[in-house]
Structures are given as structure tokens and as C-alpha cells.
Amino acid sequence: MGVFTKELEFHSRGKGTYEISDDVAEVIRESKLRTGTVTVFVAHTSASLVLMENADPSARHDLEKFFDKLVPEDTAYFTHTYEGADDMPSHIRMALTRSSEVIPFREACMLLGTWQGIFLFEHRRADHRRKVVVTVMGE
Amino acid sequence: MGVFTKELEFHSRGKGTYEISDDVAEVIRESKLRTGTVTVFVAHTSASLVLMENADPSARHDLEKFFDKLVPEDTAYFTHTYEGADDMPSHIRMALTRSSEVIPFREACMLLGTWQGIFLFEHRRADHRRKVVVTVMGE
Amino acid sequence: MGVFTKELEFHSRGKGTYEISDDVAEVIRESKLRTGTVTVFVAHTSASLVLMENADPSARHDLEKFFDKLVPEDTAYFTHTYEGADDMPSHIRMALTRSSEVIPFREACMLLGTWQGIFLFEHRRADHRRKVVVTVMGE
Numbered sequence: 001m002g003v004f005t006k007e008l009e010f011h012s013r014g015k016g017t018y019e020i021s022d023d024v025a026e027v028i029r030e031s032k033l034r035t036g037t038v039t040v041f042v043a044h045t046s047a048s049l050v051l052m053e054n055a056d057p058s059a060r061h062d063l064e065k066f067f068d069k070l071v072p073e074d075t076a077y078f079t080h081t082y083e084g085a086d087d088m089p090s091h092i093r094m095a096l097t098r099s100s101e102v103i104p105f106r107e108a109c110m111l112l113g114t115w116q117g118i119f120l121f122e123h124r125r126a127d128h129r130r131k132v133v134v135t136v137m138g139e
Numbered sequence: 140m141g142v143f144t145k146e147l148e149f150h151s152r153g154k155g156t157y158e159i160s161d162d163v164a165e166v167i168r169e170s171k172l173r174t175g176t177v178t179v180f181v182a183h184t185s186a187s188l189v190l191m192e193n194a195d196p197s198a199r200h201d202l203e204k205f206f207d208k209l210v211p212e213d214t215a216y217f218t219h220t221y222e223g224a225d226d227m228p229s230h231i232r233m234a235l236t237r238s239s240e241v242i243p244f245r246e247a248c249m250l251l252g253t254w255q256g257i258f259l260f261e262h263r264r265a266d267h268r269r270k271v272v273v274t275v276m277g278e
Numbered sequence: 279m280g281v282f283t284k285e286l287e288f289h290s291r292g293k294g295t296y297e298i299s300d301d302v303a304e305v306i307r308e309s310k311l312r313t314g315t316v317t318v319f320v321a322h323t324s325a326s327l328v329l330m331e332n333a334d335p336s337a338r339h340d341l342e343k344f345f346d347k348l349v350p351e352d353t354a355y356f357t358h359t360y361e362g363a364d365d366m367p368s369h370i371r372m373a374l375t376r377s378s379e380v381i382p383f384r385e386a387c388m389l390l391g392t393w394q395g396i397f398l399f400e401h402r403r404a405d406h407r408r409k410v411v412v413t414v415m416g417e
């Protein structure tokens with residue numbers, strides 16, 4: 001049994017979903033571990049993670065639109081708006097999705113479903129550098 | 140320390156919550172491990188997991204109704220509808236709940252609360268075979 | 279590699295978010311492990327966990343208000359209301375957030391973002407004692 005940790009950085013260019021599956025897969029290969037779980041963790045409160053269909057981009061488009069409508073930027077009662085209208089909605093959208101995803105792997109390959117991809121979900125309008133920590137644990 | 144992985148298959152018969160706590164408990168016993176965490180992972184983007192009250196079915200009934208109303212099937216702006224009106228809502232309901240649950244165990248028993256059960260949350264209307272990967276890690 | 283588990287108890291005094299980051303950090307120090315992941319698990323279905331901004335309390339205030347509006351206590355179709363108007367909303371708010379959070383650590387310190395705190399999210403009005411299980415795994 002062993003553990004291998006690597007910090008990745010992604011450059012997001014506005015609100016949306018960015019697939020990072022290949023980057024996570026590469027860390028598993030680097031770890032030389034064969035069986036276990038990989039934990040993907042986003043070290044921010046205005047970006048999150050989601051496993052989503054990665055075949056047809058329309059699914060992600062509809063998902064993003066749903067969150068835009070569920071947590072509108074012009075919500076009258078928001079008080080935490082110092083960084084702009086997308087400040088508070090970004091925290092709520094993060095809380096409604098996930099900060100970590102734990103995915104099993106075997107023979108050094110993640111046991112994801114056929115169309116299941118790992119996405120960084122950026123909730124801010126401006127460009128950001130986002131830190132994602134990948135921890136591989138197993139044998 | 141060791142790791143033990145098993146793939147389970149569940150046959151869902153339409154939208155709803157299906158308890159899988161006993162199946163997960165059985166994998167822990169098979170693993171012969173005594174202390175650690177079990178990761179339950181659903182390898183699909185139109186089904187998810189949720190820990191929920193397992194005593195009174197009315198709680199799950201209300202939960203399912205809430206998600207039906209929060210993400211309605213007849214949402215006008217959905218474009219990802221190739222597989223039917225329940226296609227896109229299923230992805231969003233998955234994103235709003237969980238793809239993995241990580242639960243601690245000790246003396247080979249999960250440390251779940253008294254009325255806490257593990258449920259597969261099926262979001263599609265048609266019958267499906269769902270793959271759930273259970274990874275036991277510990278000593 | 280090793281695993282260390284500790285059960286913590288928190289006394290919540292009504293609906294709201296309660297930071298528990300320092301309590302989790304203390305368990306990592308007790309474990310003597312240096313690198314790996316810590317799993318925080320709440321053993322209840324009417325309380326949950328969320329990673330949230332811990333600098334400006336207005337962000338948590340807005341978050342709590344959003345959940346109050348998204349899952350209103352007076353929802354007409356709720357049938358699971360035996361324990362009061364906050365019974366069913368508490369289960370749904372739990373399902374929309376998280377029952378476990380998995381956070382990487384290195385040199386015995388969690389790799390949380392600068393303003394990222396771990397919060398117990400209490401959804402019931404009355405005082406409660408809440409059990410949180412912290413599992414440290416690594417080397």
C-alpha cells in the first residue's frame with residue numbers, strides 16, 4: 001500500500017465545465033499504483049467538481065444553464081457581493097455540487113462509466129488559476 | 140493495510156431510491172478488513188447515490204418528489220433530450236446528489252447513523268442495470 | 279501506511295453552519311500520519327457537511343438563506359412532517375450538500391484553499407448532538 005499526491009493547476013477562462021479526466025489518469029500512471037482509489041479535490045470555494053457525460057456537449061450546456069437559473073446572479077437578498085454579481089452564486093453552486101470526487105481504479109485505470117468524465121466546474125466569470133489536488137491511494 | 144474492490148450490479152425498475160446498504164456491508168465482510176473506509180461509486184451519469192433515512196419511506200417519497208419539481212422533465216430550454224424527457228433531468232439530479240459516498244467502518248461495521256441507509260438514486264424511467272463499485276480500504 | 283479513526287461530537291444550537299476545521303486538523307495531528315486523505319463523515323440524515331468560505335460570515339448567511347428558500351418549510355406536498363416543519367427540509371438539504379468530505383493532507387496539514395473551511399451544516403431548529411467520524415489514512 002502506498003499514497004501519491006500531486007497538485008495540478010488549471011487555467012479556467014470563465015464560467016463552464018472543463019474536462020480533467022486525462023490529467024487525473026496521468027497522475028495514476030505516475031503513482032505506479034495498480035488498485036485503489038483516486039481522490040480529486042478542488043482547493044477553492046467558487047469552483048467545484050462534477051462527474052458528467054463527456055460525449056455530447058449539449059448535456060453540459062444544459063447543466064450550466066440550469067445552475068444559472070437555480071442560483072441567479074441578480075438575487076436580491078444576497079449580501080456577499082463584494083467581488084461582483086457572480087461572487088455569491090459561485091459559492092452556492094459549489095456547495096450544490098462537489099469539492100471532492102473519489103473514483104476507484106484497477107490495473108491503473110479508473111473504473112469510470114463509458115461516458116463519465118471528471119469536470120472542473122468554474123463558477124466565476126473572470127479567468128482563474130485553479131488548484132486541484134489528486135491523491136492516489138492503493139497498492 | 141489492504142484494498143479490496145468488488146463490482147456490484149443492481150437492476151433498477153424506474154425512477155426512485157433503492158437501498159443497497161446490505162450489499163455494501165457484505166463486501167466489507169468479504170474484504171476481511173476491520174477498520175478503514177468504504178467508497179461506494181456509481182459508474183453512470185443518470186443515476187447517483189444518496190445517504191437517506193431508511194426507516195420511514197415517506198421521507199424518500201418526498202425527496203423524490205422534490206427532485207421531480209426542482210428539475211422538471213418539461214423544461215423548455217433543455218436541448219439534450221435525445222433519449223427522452225427524462226434524459227437531461229437525470230444528469231442534473233445526479234450532479235445535485237453524489238457519485239461517490241465514503242463511509243468509515245470499524246470492527247467490519249459501517250459507522251452509519253441509526254436510520255442512515257445507502258441508496259442508489261435512479262433517475263431514468265426505463266429499467267436499467269447499474270454498476271456500483273465498492274472499494275474497501277484499511278487494515 | 280496506516281489508518282486512524284476518531285469520533286467527534288458537536289453540539290449544534292439550531293439551523294446554521296458550524297466550523298469544525300480545527301477539530302479535524304487536531305485528529306490528523308493525533309494520527310501521527312504525514313501524507314494521505316482525511317475523510318469527514320456525518321452520521322445523520324438531517325445534518326450535512328460543506329466546504330465553504332470561512333473569512334466573511336455573509337457568505338454563509340446567504341448560503342443558509344438560499345437553502346431556506348430552495349427547500350421551504352411550508353412545502354404543501356411534504357408528508358414526512360412527524361417531527362415538525364423542519365423535518366423533511368432537513369433531509370433534502372442534506373441530500374443537496376454532502377455526507378462526507380475527503381480532503382488531502384501533506385506534512386500533517388490539510389491542503390485546503392486559503393479561505394476554505396469545513397462546516398457542519400445543521401438543518402434542524404432544535405439543539406442536537408451530532409456525531410462526526412474522522413478517518414485519517416496515509417503514511
